Amino acid sequence: MTLNNNEFPWTPALLQWFEVNQRPMPWRQTSTPYYRWLSEIMLQQTRVDTVIPYFHRFVERFPRVEHLAEASEDEVLKLWEGLGYYSRARNLLKAARVMVAEHQGTFPATEKEALALPGIGPYSAAAVLSMAYGVPLPSVDGNVLRVYARLTALAENVLEPATVKRVQGALKTAMPQHRPGDFNEAMMELGAVICLPVSPLCQNCPIQDHCEAHRQHRVEQLPLRIKKDRTTRHHYLVMYLQNAAGTCVAAQKNPPSGLLGGLWAFPMMEVTADHEDMKALPALAAKEAVARWQITLQQPEAVGRLRHVFSHRHWTMWVVSAVSEELPPACEWLPHAELSVKAFPEVYQKVMRLMDERAASI
DNA sequence: AATGCGGGGGC
DNA sequence: GCCCCAGCATT
Known part of the structure; x- marks a missing residue:
């Protein structure tokens, strides 16, 4: 096991909290790469509660990636109907066919191969690889950006790609090398149920003592999300x-x-x-x-x-x-x-x- | 770096 | 109304 001397002091408390408080989710029951991949694609910009019924319908119709790879795009889009961001469904089918054709019907185990799949970006690659294979890569989504920005009182616009890259780098060097999947899920879970965008529940936060934003009474002001209105x-x-x-x-x-x-x-x-x-x-x-x-x-x-x-x-x-x-x-x-x-x-x-x-x- | 790409839930 | 959500592809 690789010891990580740069590890965050709050990691143990976060992991302990996650063990006790994580919400049950269908893709956490049997944590196969296929389930993890499918759920992560569905969860892109989409709430857990919205995804769950779609996830059940998909795994019932396509129990394995081989079944998905043989489906028509029309059928996949019909199952995706109402979930939005339909390029996800089109890319899901393409990626399934790549996995069957080139990766023995499974999600590839390296970051490079994962990123080459349609619909897989830095977040999803890290999420699937860490949770399915224990690869120590940080999955940085909106939750993690919010949690990290508050923990460190980060005063940068988290909607800037450069900011995301810096956070990824910081987490990569300091995340635990032994349970990266749990760490990633714990960060997201904390953001989803405690470190909320509005009215966060700091009293219930397992790492409140380590939160710089909380110490400065700036939790509600962070993270910075500055965007132009393009509607x-x-x-x-x-x-x-x-x-x-x-x-x-x-x-x-x-x-x-x-x-x-x-x-x-x-x-x-x-x-x-x-x-x-x-x-x-x-x-x-x-x-x-x-x-x-x-x-x-x-x-x-x-x-x-x-x-x-x-x-x-x-x-x-x-x-x-x-x-x-x-x-x-x-x-x-x-x-x-x-x-x-x-x-x-x-x-x-x-x-x-x-x-x-x-x-x-x- | 900027833009296009769904739909829903909470307030 | 506004904000945000387990982001990615394209340019």
């Missing part, structure tokens, strides 16, 4: 377009990358004005459908307004239903039953729910 606002007309027989709805599969890539969508037209006058919507939709799509709408009706917030953009959607025998570009007719089979992101699930509500009220 943009967009307005759309969303068409719920059915054929004359009423059996199908017009929809399209998004391009394979980009926003909501590979998922399904209803045809939309971006509009500049804010349409406070619902009565003018049907005529506007019909006019724009001719101008942009060269198709004629019958019985256009205003259904309602929806709002959806992404992390970087705000959508206002005016939903219009109509009948047509013609399809907007790149669209196809989906039988109604297919709407629950194809992967639709939350924003279009809202459209479907709105249509269901209208049907129920008529």
Whole structure:
């Protein structure tokens, strides 16, 4: 065993606290590399409580990485539906196929090979390698940055990549070499249940005596998170377009990358004005459908307004239903039953729910 | 270094 | 509304 003379004085108290207080999680029961990898991908920018039901569905459908590697992207996206950041699902499938083809169906054991996998960055590589194989690399996520910034009263913007790198370096040299996975999980667990972003529970903190921010009464002011507001606002007309027989709805599969890539969508037209006058919507939709799509709408009706917030953009959607025998570009007719089979992101699930509500009220 | 990329929970 | 969440890929 490698002794680490630079070890943090608070490490033993942290590990002891973690042993007693860690929350049970499905990927902690049987800690296979596959479970650890899958859970870490799902947990990127996503809360534990949100992930758990998705994790159960995935391991039930794909008990081993070999099963996942043989799946279609459509099936993986359907299972991922609603979890967000869909490039994670696309990269998950790619990485599974790499593991089967090049790594004997398991997660590679070196940092270099791990980082070469699609969807694996410094955080996830360190997390999986430390927890599955005991490789002493620090997994630095938002929790760890917050805990470390407070412990050391770090006055740097933790959203700067350079700051993250410095924290990674500091933790790498001082983290325990014998239980790196427990250390990483303990840091994250402390950030998740004690060292909270707002109103942290310092009275319950096992390493409060070692916290410089607490000593300085600056816990609430740290960490520094300075970011620019990049949100943009967009307005759309969303068409719920059915054929004359009423059996199908017009929809399209998004391009394979980009926003909501590979998922399904209803045809939309971006509009500049804010349409406070619902009565003018049907005529506007019909006019724009001719101008942009060269198709004629019958019985256009205003259904309602929806709002959806992404992390970087705000959508206002005016939903219009109509009948047509013609399809907007790149669209196809989906039988109604297919709407629950194809992967639709939350924003279009809202459209479907709105249509269901209208049907129920008529 | 900056930007794009979901959705939800807590306040 | 705002903040933040077990971040990564691309440019």
